[in-house]
Amino acid sequence: MSTGLCLGAKASCNDLVAVFHPVTVDSDRSPCESLKLNHPETHVRNEAADDFLQLLKEWEKLCKQYRVKNLERTYPSRSRISETVWKNASSAKDSDTPDEHEVSSLVDICYGDPCDTGNRGLKFKVCWKGYSASDDTWEPIEGLRNCQECIQEFVTNGFRSKILPLRGDVDVICGGPPCQGISGYNRHRNVDSPLDDEKNRQIVVFVDIVEYLKPKFVLMENVVDIMRLVKASLGRYALSRLVLMKYQARLGIVAAGCYGLPQFRLRVFLFGAHSREKLPQFPLPTHDVIIRYGYPAEFERNTVAYDEGQPRQLEDALVLRDSYSDLPPVANNEAREKMTYEKPPETDFQRYIRSSEYKMTGSELNGAKRIMNLLYDHRPSPLSEDDYIRVCLIPKRKGANFRDLPGVIVGTDNVAWRGRTQEQQFLPSGKPLVPDYVFTLKQGKSKRPFARLWWDETMPAVLTAPFCHSQAILHPEQDWLLTVREWARLQGFPDYYRFRGTIKERYCQIGNAVAVPVGRALGYTMGMAFQKGSGNEPLMILPPKFSLSTNIQLAKSLSQNTDRLN
Known part of the structure; x- marks a missing residue:
């Protein structure tokens, strides 16, 4: 959206x-990573929406509290926090003697329990002097009572840069x-x-x-x-x-x-x-x-x-041919994150979807004026060895599906069943070539298992996962599932839009999206x-x-x- x-x-x-x-909230990590990659101006928060709402309320209290204070007020040269607070969130240092660690700055804020300690509440992310960013820890505000200068600095800067919205903003x-x-x-x-x-x-x-x-x-x-x-x-x-x-x-x-x-x-x-x-x-x-x-x-x-x-x-x-007929063939186990298009666009949709970010948005964004000539995310979810053998046996024609496999008989009532007069074929794994579950979906009347899409067809709706056991999801002319990029084109994502996460997570992001x-x-x-x-x-x-x-x-x-x- x-x-x-x-x-x-x-x-x-x-x-x-x-x-x-520009604030976006999502509880899943991979969509947040994709959004941040494509919208670097957006402040992306990986947290639950109800925690975000509580954070907004706490942030308003902090802004009221620290904005009324004299910004020139002096505090001790640097706030310190005891080892007990450090130990609550990190085991990076272990000592039986009460030591103190110097707070360099506060770098983030959240509401909830990011470290799964069982203690929910308002937390600051602390950068410790003498330690790297990988050692930053989430600390409850109650443990930072001696760090008023750091809190004031964080809230003041955050208010000015609008890291979180206030009412009316x-x-x-x-x-x-x-x-x-x-x-x-x-x-x-x-x-x-x-x-x-x-x-x-x-x-x-x-x-x-x-x-x-x-x-x-x-x-x-x-x-x-x-x-x-x-x-x-x-x-x-x-x-x-x-x-x-x-x-x-x-x-x-x-x-x-x-x-x-x-x-x-x-x-x-x-x-x-x-x-x-x-x-x-x-x-x-x-x-x-x-x-x-x-x-x-x-x-x-x-x-x-x-x-x-x-x-x-x-x-x-528009039909499927309009969407992705220009994309090159790939392998079932394709591992390349980027490749060349190999041929020019064939339809108005393909010319539009392949436009650079500069042309698409009408504004120059971080060098996006450069023509994008590489294709990203053109990888399918790999089929298992058994399913790949089955898919390779599905004819490359309109309407082809599991009913075209050897040993399947379709009666006059449109019900598919396993032929009893023919010897059943098995895969190298020992499993039957035609699995039992294809005969139970819609009481044997479904045509979706291992079904090929065809160029002059459309999709009912792009879902969150391509699953050839119950969806018509096979490429019309290749022996693999529709790729992440083909999935994205069906949702209208420009080709310059890239995705993060596992292949499964990328499909899910696309299926969950507003077209x-x-x-x-x-x-x-x-x-x-x-x-x-x-x-x-x-x-x-x-x-x-x-x-x-x-x-x-x-x-x-x-x-x-x-x-x-x-």
Whole structure:
């Protein structure tokens, strides 16, 4: 969502840093590392959102406490802390005699229990004089009573540099509370009382953060099941909390494919705006889309779409060939982190997605003006030896799947079963070539196990892991799963965007993300509302060729249109 909103805000002629307070919170480490790599201006915090909220409250207290003090007040030359505090967090030094270690500075702050000591609370990260950064330790504020000078220096500098937002500082809060307790893929979700499920508590925390910071704008994303589960109780909860806070609110159901992607991917977005601001509009589709599953019927009016009979000019729906047919073949056990493209882009989407960061954003960022000619993250999740043998036997044609393996019979009722008249084939491992589980999925009627995608098809939605046992996920013409980069292209990530973590973690980050073209369109409408340049209708028509034009191309196009009008 951050990447898309960045691009969209800049397309509306807004400077991202002026519109968004650059703080991002995520409890998983690898997404934080990816975000920091691609958004170096962002202060990324790897912590739980409820701990972050408590930290905000403690930070406000510290700022009030230390800002009223005379900044010229003198303290002892350097604060000291006893060995007992050092020992609480580190075993780097062991001594039975009470020694003292000199605090050089405080370098970070958090709320929680980063060292798993069982003691939760406000903590400072201490840099010790005479020790390296690897010896920095988290210490409770109670143990730093003799370090007032260091605390004052940290709080004063942190207040000036805005390392944490205070109430009234924030323009936008955006986020996607985890959907695991909501999604229909979770067969054990609490359908009777969803707010009692710990997995769904983050929706409450998200709105609590909004209530505490009172930003100008709010954008929340979640799966469509938030409007299905228990009569949409969770969606109604978030909406009602905003209304109770005197926010304007608008809810829309958006299909990612409508903004130039070969996947359908329905998601719910909730816009909120302070009473003094203009409520952002939802962007009308730019592309036709191949519908893969249904909308919640009772919330059909919330679907972001053109009305029947309304004039429209839509680009053709994108298919898989549009997305990644230009990418080179790789091996099942591909280990290269970067490689060359080998051939030029073949479609408008590929030309757009391969644009440099300079062209994409329309601004020069840390040397991004250089044309990016290397391909990153083009690696698949390696198949096991058994699965690789199976995949190599799947024909390279549309509709091919496990039913094409030797010994599988499909009856007139579309049920697949193991032929009894043929001798069963086994793999070198001793396991059957056709595993038993393919016959139990949907009572033998599923065509998804070991299924190939095909060039003229689309995806229902990119998930958090490619799993060939239950998904159609094989490359159309190669014997491997779709790579991390192909996965990322289906979500609209520019090729210059790189990922951190294991291969499994990279897939997960991409599957959890808001599709970048959707975020970009929403960022554009939010930027227009920020400038009071949008209308009062709930829906907005985006500029021509918006989805497949870089910000530089958009700026030139809008400038030419303005010149013609003048």
